[in-house]
Structure formats: structure tokens, C-alpha cells
Amino acid sequence: xxxxxxxxxxxxxxxxxxxxxxxxxxxxxxxxxxxxxxxxxxxxxxxxxxxxxxxxxxxxxxxxxxxxxxxxxxxxxxxxxxxxxxxxxxxxxxxxxxxxxxxxxxxxxxxxxxxxxxxxxxxxxxxxxxxxxxxxxxxxxxxxxxxxxxxxxxxxxxxxxxxxxxxxxxxxxxxxxxxxxxxxxxxxxxxxxxxxxxxxxxxxxxxxxxxxxxxxxxxxxxxxxxxxxxxxxxxxxxxxxxxxxxxxxxxxxxxxxxxxxxxxxxxxxxxxxxxxxx
Amino acid sequence: xxxxxxxxxxxxxxxxxxxxxxxxxxxxxxxxxxxxxxxxxxxxxxxxxxxxxxxxxxxxxxxxxxxxxxxxxxxxxxxxxxxxxxxxxxxxxxxxxxxxxxxxxxxxxxxxxxxxxxxxxxxxxxxxxxxxxxxxxxxxxxxxxxxxxxxxxxxxxxxxxxxxxxxxxxxxxxxxxxxxxx
Numbered sequence: 063x064x065x066x067x068x069x070x071x072x073x074x075x076x077x078x079x080x081x082x083x084x085x086x087x088x089x090x091x092x093x094x095x096x097x098x099x100x101x102x103x104x105x106x107x108x109x110x111x112x113x114x115x116x117x118x119x120x121x122x123x124x125x126x127x128x129x130x131x132x133x134x135x136x137x138x139x140x141x142x143x144x145x146x147x148x149x150x151x152x153x154x155x156x157x158x159x160x161x162x163x164x165x166x167x168x169x170x171x172x173x174x175x176x177x178x179x180x181x182x183x184x185x186x187x188x189x190x191x192x193x194x195x196x197x198x199x200x201x202x203x204x205x206x207x208x209x210x211x212x213x214x215x216x217x218x219x220x221x222x223x224x225x226x227x228x229x230x231x232x233x234x235x236x237x238x239x240x241x242x243x244x245x246x247x248x249x250x251x252x253x254x255x256x257x258x259x260x261x262x263x264x265x266x267x268x269x270x271x272x273x274x275x276x277x278x279x280x281x282x283x284x285x286x287x288x289x290x291x292x293x294x295x296x297x298x299x300x301x302x303x304x305x306x307x308x309x310x311x312x313x314x315x316x317x318x319x320x321x322x323x324x325x326x327x328x329x330x331x332x333x334x335x336x337x338x339x340x
Numbered sequence: 341x342x343x344x345x346x347x348x349x350x351x352x353x354x355x356x357x358x359x360x361x362x363x364x365x366x367x368x369x370x371x372x373x374x375x376x377x378x379x380x381x382x383x384x385x386x387x388x389x390x391x392x393x394x395x396x397x398x399x400x401x402x403x404x405x406x407x408x409x410x411x412x413x414x415x416x417x418x419x420x421x422x423x424x425x426x427x428x429x430x431x432x433x434x435x436x437x438x439x440x441x442x443x444x445x446x447x448x449x450x451x452x453x454x455x456x457x458x459x460x461x462x463x464x465x466x467x468x469x470x471x472x473x474x475x476x477x478x479x480x481x482x483x484x485x486x487x488x489x490x491x492x493x494x495x496x497x498x499x500x501x502x503x504x505x506x507x508x509x510x511x512x513x514x515x516x517x518x519x520x521x522x
Contacts, residue, residue: 256412
């Protein structure tokens with residue numbers, strides 16, 4: 063692939079989802095996809111800013127769109143939450159002339175609409191990448207039973223996220239099946255984990271997470287596979303029955319690349335046993 | 341309660357529809373939103389009732405409701421609404437109006453989290469979990485055993501860095517806060 067993307071790592075890239083961003087980097091470079099981190103970026107507003115002010119939430123995300131526009135390359139976004147916020151801001155800039163005028167003035171730029179927001183799941187699930195992914199596999203994930211957990215932010219609203227199907231998305235499933243894993247169908251693909259209220263309403267989050275995990279266990283899964291930093295944190299930290307692994311960690315395992323053992327130790331439910339003696 | 345629809349005040353409905361861009365007037369109470377809402381047990385009014393209350397102009401009760409702060413914007417409702425209403429942006433409007441009008445929020449903990457979070461971004465441009473969580477929990481004065489255990493686990497795994505990372509153009513970021521009144 064000859065495309066080069068701008069790259070928006072997001073705040074969790076150096077904290078709660080460090081193993082996600084590290085594994086994204088390894089997988090992208092293994093597939094020959096070039097990325098360049100934005101020279102300057104700020105928080106997208108996450109799940110908090112929009113609760114207090116729509117203008118602030120869109121402004122923070124638009125700051126990053128302004129930076130990406132300067133780089134003249136489509137913006138690749140690994141975190142589902144960041145992807146949702148930046149896509150919402152891009153949508154407002156594209157279709158809401160009043161908000162666009164406001165944001166352009168606040169940020170001192172002129173929106174061209176030439177660059178696009180791209181989630182890493184949508185990139186890696188592209189049909190034309192499948193042969194390259196299959197060719198990189200050193201050790202297929204044969205025998206591993208996985209359920210794919212998409213959560214909310216990558217999925218809804220479909221008009222913003224461009225998801226294949228908001229009730230039954232399959233892009234992660236397709237990637238996992240290509241890696242040789244046994245992908246199990248289940249009911250909670252797009253159920254909510256409690257989101258940012260995990261930090262303030264832990265009891266409720268625990269209830270939601272355990273409802274999801276009940277289904278994953280009943281389906282016979284060895285682990286949940288996700289692409290959302292917040293889902294991973296909530297599900298990993300509120301139960302001790304099953305590991306939840308980032309999809310790029312699974313890819314790195316199949317490719318046998320990266321410092322995987324170090325990533326696994328970052329998990330509260332260490333997934334190391336899944337990958338031993340397979 | 342008897343509702344006289346001829347005397348209904350539709351100014352709230354018009355304003356919310358304009359600000360959120362959502363066709364709240366189309367809600368015909370199928371209750372798909374409430375059937376799928378993961379947070380409904382925490383709501384005082386289920387989402388379908390919130391839509392009806394907006395149509396009827398029941399502003400005071402809405403702004404003082406717990407529902408507006410317990411909605412996590414998962415958009416399960418929006419994905420299933422036969423009338424194409426996304427409830428999360430509607431909730432955003434109600435939340436903003438609650439704060440602007442100085443109504444005491446029904447769930448101070450949720451507001452405290454969002455405030456601590458955005459305040460932190462105002463300082464660093466990016467989120468610094470350690471200072472954000474510390475300030476939030478100190479102000480909230482509700483630290484559970486689970487919170488402490490989780491904090492220790494994350495610290496031991498190097499997932500809560502002690503030093504913050506900053507954006508370069510902090511001046512512009514602070515202008516964005518000022519511009520939005522936060």
C-alpha cells in the first residue's frame with residue numbers, strides 16, 4: 063500500500079491503552095502502511111466534553127482536523143471514541159454551515175473537506191488488504207474461540223461511523239476469521255459497557271460488564287476481542303472471568319511480531335495462557 | 341394527569357429540535373428506545389417519556405431529572421428509532437440547558453466527572469488521568485474500595501503515567517474553552 067496517513071494516537075495511547083497503540087504501530091508497519099503522527103494534537107473531548115458543551119466538544123475535535131488538514135493526508139484513528147468524536151466534528155464542518163463558520167473563526171482556519179476520518183478497523187478490514195494480512199500470518203490463531211466486541215463508539219450513529227451494520231457489524235469478525243480464530247456468534251457485539259461513567263458509577267458499570275461477560279462465557283469464548291480503549295478498560299477491570307484483547311494484539315500474535323508478552327502484562331486479566339502451547 | 345394539548349407550550353420542543361437537529365416532534369411512543377436502553381434502571385424518566393415531556397414543554401422536570409445525566413450517549417436508542425431520532429444529542433441540549441440555567445443537576449457525580457475531565461484538558465490539552473481522577477475523587481468524596489484497588493492495579497501496570505503530556509498550541513485550546521463558556 064502506498065498511501066500515507068496522518069495519525070491521531072489519542073490520550074489513552076500513553077496510558078490505559080498503551081498495548082493497543084503499540085500493537086497498532088507494529089501491525090501497520092508489518093503491512094507496509096505508513097503513518098505520521100500529527101505534529102500537534104489535543105484530546106478529542108472524549109465522552110465528557112459533549113455533556114457540557116457541544117461547541118467545546120466539536121471545537122476540540124476540529125482542532126485536530128485542522129492539524130490533519132495541514133498535513134494533507136487522511137487521518138487514521140485507532141481509538142473508537144476518538145474516531146466517533148472526530149467524525150462528528152467532520153460531519154458538522156461538512157454539513158452545518160453555521161457551526162462550520164463558528165469553528166473556522168475560533169480555530170483560524172478554512173475547512174476544505176479534502177481529508178477524511180478513517181478508523182483503523184475500517185482500514186484493516188479493507189478487502190484489498192486481506193491477501194496481505196493472510197500472507198503475514200506466521201502462526202494462525204487456530205483453536206482460539208473468540209467473540210468480537212465492538213461497543214458503541216465505532217458503531218453508532220451509523221450515519222457518522224459508516225459501520226457496515228449497526229446491529230451486527232462483522233469487520234472485526236472477518237479479520238479474526240482470516241487469522242484462523244474460531245469466531246463465535248453472540249448477542250452482545252454492540253452492547254454498551256457503561257462508557258466513561260465507569261470512572262464515576264463503578265457499580266453500574268460492573269453490572270453492565272458482567273452482563274456482557276455472562277454472554278461471552280455462555281457462548282464458549284476464550285476471550286473478547288475489541289478495538290475500543292474504553293470498552294477494554296471497563297470490561298478488563300470489572301470482572302475476572304475472561305480476558306479482553308485488542309484486535310491488533312491478536313494480529314500481532316498471528317504475525318508473531320512485537321513485544322507481545324509486555325503487552326499482555328498490561329492487562330488486568332492477562333491473556334498469556336491463550337497463546338501458550340497452541 | 342389531564343393534558344390540554346391546545347394549551348401546550350412548544351417553545352422547548354422547537355428549541356431542542358433546532359439545537360439538536362433531531363425530529364423530536366415525530367416521536368409516537370413506540371418505546372423501542374426504552375426497551376434497549378442499557379442505563380434505564382438509573383433513569384427517573386425513560387427515554388420515550390423524555391421525548392414526550394419535551395413535546396409537552398415539561399422543562400423544569402427535565403432539567404432537574406436524573407435521566408439527562410445517566411444517559412451515556414451509547415445511541416442504542418438512536419440506531420433503532422423508527423423516526424430517526426438520535427436521543428444523545430437531545431440529551432446534550434438538555435444537559436447544557438440545565439447547567440446554563442443554574443439548575444442543580446440531579447447527579448452531581450456525573451457532572452463532577454465531566455467537569456474534572458474537561459478542566460484537565462484545559463490545563464494540558466490532553467488528558468492526564470492521574471491528576472484528573474485524583475481531583476475528581478477528592479471533590480466527589482465518594483471513593484470506593486473497588487476504585488482504590490483498580491487504581492493500584494493500573495499504577496502497577498504502568499497505565500497511569502505520573503507525568504502529563506501537553507499539546508503545543510495550548511493557547512488555542514484555551515481559547516476554545518473560553519469561546520464555549522467552559
